[in-house]
Amino acid sequence: MSHTEDSPGFKREFERWRSAITSLVPTSTGRSSPLRCDEQNKWEDGKIMQPKEGEAVPEKTEADLKREAKECKRCEKWRDDLTKESPIVRFLLQHIALLPPPPEAIPASESSTPNLPLPITCKPCPPTLAGGYSSTLGILLCQNRFMSKGHMEDALSHELIHAWDGRRFEVKGEWGKDLRAHACTEIRAENLSGDCAWAREFTRRNWAWTKQQQVCVRRRAILSVAANPNCKSREEAERVVNEVWESCSADTRPFDEIY
Structure with missing residues (x-):
C-alpha cells in the first residue's frame, strides 16, 4: 500500500487529542497543585450551600475550623490523586478537554486546579449534598461527605459526566x-x-x-x-x-x- 499524507482533518483531530492528553500530564516537578482550602469563591453564595429558611446556623468553633481544614486537605489530596491515577476520571477529563467550555465558565487557570479543563473545588457542604456541577464554577466536591477515596471517585465521575453533557449537548434555555x-x-x-x-x-x-x-x-x-x-x-x-x-x-x- 502506498504511503499517503494524513488529511488536514485527521491532523486537526490528532492535535486536539494530543493537547487534551498532555494537559493532564503532571509537571516535571511531580508536585500536585497547591492546597488552597481557604480560597473563597462563588460556591459559598449558591443556593445549594445555604441553610434552609428559618434554620439557625451555629457559629463555628476553633475545633470546627481545624476539622474543616483537615477535611479539605484530605479532599484535595484525594482529588489530585484521582485526576492522575483513576482511569475513569482521567478518561472523562480528556474527553471534556476536547470540547469547548461554556461561554460563562470561569477559566480553570484561575482556580486551584489550573492543569485541568475545569475547576474542581473542595468545600464543606450541607448533609444532603455530596457534590455539584455548575457550567460557570466547575465541579464541587463536598469534603465532609466522603467515606473513602473510592466514594469520591464515584462522585467526581458523576459530576464529570454532567460536565461533559453540559458541553456536548445543546439545551433550549x-x-x-x-x-x-x-x-x-x-x-x-x-x-x-x-x-x-x-x-x-x-x-x-x-x-x-x-x-x-x-x-x-x-x-x-x-x-x-x-x-x-x-x-x-x-x-x-x-x-x-x-x-x-x-x-x-x-x-x-x-x-x-x-x-
Whole structure:
C-alpha cells in the first residue's frame, strides 16, 4: 500500500487529542497543585450551600475550623490523586478537554486546579449534598461527605459526566429549567459513574436480586429531578424520567459501554 499524507482533518483531530492528553500530564516537578482550602469563591453564595429558611446556623468553633481544614486537605489530596491515577476520571477529563467550555465558565487557570479543563473545588457542604456541577464554577466536591477515596471517585465521575453533557449537548434555555435534559443527564451520570454499583447500593441498604442497576438509576434520577425547584411534584419527576428513560439509559457516550 502506498504511503499517503494524513488529511488536514485527521491532523486537526490528532492535535486536539494530543493537547487534551498532555494537559493532564503532571509537571516535571511531580508536585500536585497547591492546597488552597481557604480560597473563597462563588460556591459559598449558591443556593445549594445555604441553610434552609428559618434554620439557625451555629457559629463555628476553633475545633470546627481545624476539622474543616483537615477535611479539605484530605479532599484535595484525594482529588489530585484521582485526576492522575483513576482511569475513569482521567478518561472523562480528556474527553471534556476536547470540547469547548461554556461561554460563562470561569477559566480553570484561575482556580486551584489550573492543569485541568475545569475547576474542581473542595468545600464543606450541607448533609444532603455530596457534590455539584455548575457550567460557570466547575465541579464541587463536598469534603465532609466522603467515606473513602473510592466514594469520591464515584462522585467526581458523576459530576464529570454532567460536565461533559453540559458541553456536548445543546439545551433550549437553561439546564435546570429543562426537566427532560435534567432527567437525561442524571440517568447517564448515575448509570455510568459507578454510583449504582452493587457495592455502593449495599452501603445504602438498597439492593435488588434482579435489575439492581436499573432500579438504582431510576430511583436516584427521580429523586434528583423531584428536588429541582422547577419540578412541581414527585409524580412529574417520575413522568419525565420515564419519558427519556429508553434513549438516555442506553446512551453510554463517551464510553463504549457501562463498566
